[in-house]
Amino acid sequence: MTRMLIKNGIFVTMDEQLPQFKGWMAIEGHLIAGLGKGEAPDREVQSATEIMDGNGLLFMPGLVNTHGHAAMSLLRGLADDMVLQDWLQNHMWPTEAKFTGDDVYWGSALAAAEMIKSGTTTFVDMYDHMHRVAEVVEQSGQRASLTRGVIGLCPEDVQKAKLADAVQFAKDWHGAADGRINVMISPHAPYTCPPDYILKFVEAAHELDLPMHTHMSETLAEVEQNVRDYGYRPVEHLDRLGMFSRPTLVAHAVHLTDEEIALLAERNVAVSHNPVSNLKLASGVARVPELLKAGVTVSLGTDGAASNNNLDLFQEISMAALLHKGVSGDPTVIPAAEALRMGTVYGAQSIGLGGVTGQLKAGMKADFIALSIAKPHFVPQTDYISHLVYASRGSDVAHVWVDGKQLLKDGQLLTLDEEKILAEAERCFRRLRG
Amino acid sequence: MTRMLIKNGIFVTMDEQLPQFKGWMAIEGHLIAGLGKGEAPDREVQSATEIMDGNGLLFMPGLVNTHGHAAMSLLRGLADDMVLQDWLQNHMWPTEAKFTGDDVYWGSALAAAEMIKSGTTTFVDMYDHMHRVAEVVEQSGQRASLTRGVIGLCPEDVQKAKLADAVQFAKDWHGAADGRINVMISPHAPYTCPPDYILKFVEAAHELDLPMHTHMSETLAEVEQNVRDYGYRPVEHLDRLGMFSRPTLVAHAVHLTDEEIALLAERNVAVSHNPVSNLKLASGVARVPELLKAGVTVSLGTDGAASNNNLDLFQEISMAALLHKGVSGDPTVIPAAEALRMGTVYGAQSIGLGGVTGQLKAGMKADFIALSIAKPHFVPQTDYISHLVYASRGSDVAHVWVDGKQLLKDGQLLTLDEEKILAEAERCFRRLRG
Numbered sequence: 001m002t003r004m005l006i007k008n009g010i011f012v013t014m015d016e017q018l019p020q021f022k023g024w025m026a027i028e029g030h031l032i033a034g035l036g037k038g039e040a041p042d043r044e045v046q047s048a049t050e051i052m053d054g055n056g057l058l059f060m061p062g063l064v065n066t067h068g069h070a071a072m073s074l075l076r077g078l079a080d081d082m083v084l085q086d087w088l089q090n091h092m093w094p095t096e097a098k099f100t101g102d103d104v105y106w107g108s109a110l111a112a113a114e115m116i117k118s119g120t121t122t123f124v125d126m127y128d129h130m131h132r133v134a135e136v137v138e139q140s141g142q143r144a145s146l147t148r149g150v151i152g153l154c155p156e157d158v159q160k161a162k163l164a165d166a167v168q169f170a171k172d173w174h175g176a177a178d179g180r181i182n183v184m185i186s187p188h189a190p191y192t193c194p195p196d197y198i199l200k201f202v203e204a205a206h207e208l209d210l211p212m213h214t215h216m217s218e219t220l221a222e223v224e225q226n227v228r229d230y231g232y233r234p235v236e237h238l239d240r241l242g243m244f245s246r247p248t249l250v251a252h253a254v255h256l257t258d259e260e261i262a263l264l265a266e267r268n269v270a271v272s273h274n275p276v277s278n279l280k281l282a283s284g285v286a287r288v289p290e291l292l293k294a295g296v297t298v299s300l301g302t303d304g305a306a307s308n309n310n311l312d313l314f315q316e317i318s319m320a321a322l323l324h325k326g327v328s329g330d331p332t333v334i335p336a337a338e339a340l341r342m343g344t345v346y347g348a349q350s351i352g353l354g355g356v357t358g359q360l361k362a363g364m365k366a367d368f369i370a371l372s373i374a375k376p377h378f379v380p381q382t383d384y385i386s387h388l389v390y391a392s393r394g395s396d397v398a399h400v401w402v403d404g405k406q407l408l409k410d411g412q413l414l415t416l417d418e419e420k421i422l423a424e425a426e427r428c429f430r431r432l433r434g
Numbered sequence: 435m436t437r438m439l440i441k442n443g444i445f446v447t448m449d450e451q452l453p454q455f456k457g458w459m460a461i462e463g464h465l466i467a468g469l470g471k472g473e474a475p476d477r478e479v480q481s482a483t484e485i486m487d488g489n490g491l492l493f494m495p496g497l498v499n500t501h502g503h504a505a506m507s508l509l510r511g512l513a514d515d516m517v518l519q520d521w522l523q524n525h526m527w528p529t530e531a532k533f534t535g536d537d538v539y540w541g542s543a544l545a546a547a548e549m550i551k552s553g554t555t556t557f558v559d560m561y562d563h564m565h566r567v568a569e570v571v572e573q574s575g576q577r578a579s580l581t582r583g584v585i586g587l588c589p590e591d592v593q594k595a596k597l598a599d600a601v602q603f604a605k606d607w608h609g610a611a612d613g614r615i616n617v618m619i620s621p622h623a624p625y626t627c628p629p630d631y632i633l634k635f636v637e638a639a640h641e642l643d644l645p646m647h648t649h650m651s652e653t654l655a656e657v658e659q660n661v662r663d664y665g666y667r668p669v670e671h672l673d674r675l676g677m678f679s680r681p682t683l684v685a686h687a688v689h690l691t692d693e694e695i696a697l698l699a700e701r702n703v704a705v706s707h708n709p710v711s712n713l714k715l716a717s718g719v720a721r722v723p724e725l726l727k728a729g730v731t732v733s734l735g736t737d738g739a740a741s742n743n744n745l746d747l748f749q750e751i752s753m754a755a756l757l758h759k760g761v762s763g764d765p766t767v768i769p770a771a772e773a774l775r776m777g778t779v780y781g782a783q784s785i786g787l788g789g790v791t792g793q794l795k796a797g798m799k800a801d802f803i804a805l806s807i808a809k810p811h812f813v814p815q816t817d818y819i820s821h822l823v824y825a826s827r828g829s830d831v832a833h834v835w836v837d838g839k840q841l842l843k844d845g846q847l848l849t850l851d852e853e854k855i856l857a858e859a860e861r862c863f864r865r866l867r868g
Contacts, residue, residue, distance in 0.1 A: 076813070080769070081755075081770060111810075278760060280756055284763065305811075309825045310811045310826075312811070322753075323757075332517065335515035375856075377739075377744045379859050386514050390743035393829060395827060422810065426815060
């Protein structure tokens with residue numbers, strides 16, 4: 001088996017025991033075999049089949065993007081600066097209704113290319129034509145939690161077919177690609193799925209023993225509608241429908257009461273915070289400091305590129321650290337290290353991959369990235385965790401590995417054909433709009 | 435005289451007449467000689483001494499950073515996530531007190547390198563040892579409005595010496611470096627300068643016929659203190675001291691009443707909005723939509739790298755477009771084009787350089803940048819103004835020109851020695867902290 005030794009690198013591990021140091025790391029097969037401060041021990045040098053000089057590079061866990069719709073990259077910049085309903089009803093939905101599997105494939109490939117180049121090694125994706133997204137992940141080499149997001153505002157036979165599609169996708173793809181692909185079960189949102197339909201997804205998730213993912217409380221209007229239609233705010237509504245009896249990740253969770261935060265904590269529900277998308281669509285500012293204080297696992301997502309408009313998780317990390325300070329008036333909330341945990345270890349934990357990815361630690365999967373730090377915005381060498389959160393961006397990422405395999409080298413994609421993807425994505429967009 | 439013709443580029447001009455197009459631009463000496471859609475006319479091709487293929491590049495005006503303290507780049511990451519007074523009194527001020535001219539030179543060179551590489555061609559800088567900052571600008575080739583920021587909480591003889599230093603700096607450097615350097619007159623802030631001392635700066639600005647720059651209403655505490663100490667909120671206080679009889683640029687202006695906004699508009703006072711710094715220090719969220727609506731010229735600043743922690747104006751542009759939507763609940767406020775104007779043409783106008791820089795227009799200075807757009811986050815080709823604001827970052831900048839001279843080529847600095855600057859800045863920091 002090959003064994004790579006990285007020497008002389010700066011390592012930011014997200015492991016509380018050994019947060020940042022100059023040293024070495026060894027990779028064997030799919031796994032991190034060991035790491036430590038200072039010079040690599042002789043036994044590491046001797047057993048290495050390949051040695052990499054990490055000088056001028058900062059190594060850290062690959063980022064985990066816990067909410068998105070990769071194929072929506074095809075709609076980047078199509079419509080901005082408008083109210084949500086206008087944006088959805090007049091721009092997004094009419095164009096998305098024309099999406100073929102081919103569009104989903106190339107839109108997702110465009111997203112995969114952007115995510116790898118900006119350091120995201122694991123992502124959650126909720127969309128339609130999911131087997132085409134899974135194909136992209138198989139090829140790109142990333143790790144992903146994929147889920148067929150079902151909108152249930154349709155006749156019963158269509159509902160049935162959609163649920164069957166979601167279940168079939170789970171059966172076909174959960175554990176695929178050497179275990180890099182996991183599957184979740186997703187009613188799209190409480191406001192797009194009637195309660196009895198949500199119940200069927202909960203049942204399916206139990207049968208398949210899979211976690212659940214949904215949009216929840218993104219806007220104030222949908223919370224108010226939930227109360228009007230069903231008598232409860234979304235958290236209690238989903239809790240009563242049994243969703244939280246499964247491991248669940250909810251996206252957005254912008255509008256929460258203290259009681260809802262307490263219930264999410266009690267039920268161990270994880271939250272994907274999407275600060276850039278929430279700001280751009282004017283959904284509001286999620287109560288992240290309160291969620292973290294209550295013990296909720298809060299991770300970060302970009303949402304789709306149409307409401308962001310990029311997939312650079314470093315921007316979400318920085319935004320999470322900045323936004324809540326300014327809005328709360330407390331500059332100590334979400335310190336840099338906590339924001340970085342949200343983009344790595346908390347992300348992994350929120351999709352059942354704690355202990356698998358999101359940290360540099362012996363025995364964990366070799367999902368890691370290297371940033372080029374011989375640049376003005378990394379000087380002086382005060383605190384690399386601060387620099388990663390407040391000064392850096394995805395474009396600093398030079399190399400990416402997932403499952404021990406290199407996906408990006410000197411900024412060049414090794415598993416995807418970038419030129420072809422850009423051309424095909426452009427072609428798909430022209431056809432959709434033409 | 436050399437005449438460069440750029441063909442086949444995408445141009446985003448910030449000129450209302452011709453916002454974005456595929457075409458050509460001609461540069462002669464220091465100036466933009468002409469530009470237009472489509473193929474370059476024969477006469478342009480014939481008179482060109484150099485032809486550049488702009489394919490795959492997006493050309494736009496260089497960015498204007500209207501508030502900062504370049505030398506504070508030496509303190510990047512030194513102290514984060516703490517309350518303002520702790521940050522200032524226990525970390526910033528003790529270290530800054532040790533700054534020599536040498537530190538200011540290398541700290542400012544570090545900032546200049548970062549700013550050029552991320553597309554800022556003009557910047558405002560307020561600090562001490564300003565002749566060393568001016569030397570950096572002379573060498574870097576950028577355009578700058580420089581100002582000795584004076585804190586007046588000191589004995590009268592020291593006050594006198596500081597004012598004399600500010601005046602001498604103006605006499606020595608205003609109009610220097612082929613007119614690339616302008617000077618402003620700056621009492622640091624109402625809370626750090628007694629009223630009679632501010633009066634002396636207003637007099638000096640009149641005598642020298644120079645504009646003024648100051649910090650104003652950054653925190654709620656300083657506004658309340660102003661009312662306690664002087665009986666007025668900062669806007670009326672400065673107005674009564676005659677400051678607004680000069681063209682004035684105020685930084686921050688976070689805490690404003692409706693009456694203050696109206697007075698700023700009436701007096702034609704420009705505001706430098708620093709959203710990232712205001713969030714990081716938990717100062718609050720400035721009322722930018724209301725300021726713009728009242729007709730105030732609002733531009734963007736990074737503030738010093740110690741409270742940001744980078745100097746990428748693209749992040750401020752994106753933050754300005756995102757933040758105010760989320761906080762106001764209105765997704766139509768500060769649309770992409772307006773955010774981009776804040777980072778370019780409004781910036782130029784706010785320092786008396788409207789008609790000189792900040793737009794691509796025949797007869798204006800050739801201060802422009804080219805972004806490499808053959809990248810996933812620029813696809814599909816929907817709306818380049820949207821992509822610049824919501825998807826791009828400073829690292830997309832490949833080439834930079836100021837005053838017709840190229841400062842950055844393929845990401846490499848042509849006027850500054852980056853490797854030496856990084857090493858010297860690190861050395862300065864070690865000495866300051868050692």
